[in-house]
Amino acid sequence: QTDLEKALCDIWVSVLGIEQVGITDHFFKIGGNSILAMQLVHKISEQQSINIKVYDLFKFPTIKQLLEYTTKEESVEIPKLSERITPLSFSQQR
Numbered sequence: 001q002t003d004l005e006k007a008l009c010d011i012w013v014s015v016l017g018i019e020q021v022g023i024t025d026h027f028f029k030i031g032g033n034s035i036l037a038m039q040l041v042h043k044i045s046e047q048q049s050i051n052i053k054v055y056d057l058f059k060f061p062t063i064k065q066l067l068e069y070t071t072k073e074e075s076v077e078i079p080k081l082s083e084r085i086t087p088l089s090f091s092q093q094r
Helices: 003-016 034-048 054-059 063-071
Strands: none
Touching: 003 034, 003 063, 034 054, 054 063
């Protein structure tokens, strides 16, 4: 386990009030509900600076899934335009 996984397990334990949590435990099957989900998301963002939404927890209910979702790199490729100068529109010329 990584330090982040251990930290998230500790947060889940404190929110759920149980003794132990694994990274593959389903949040809602081990006692979680929507109110606890809000508390969990708040604590995670506060302590680990990971920005997730309550909706994300419903979609990714295990620590493993949540980390895979939050750590994947999303990049948008912006194609480079040609070097030529494009003419101004009539509105831009005014």
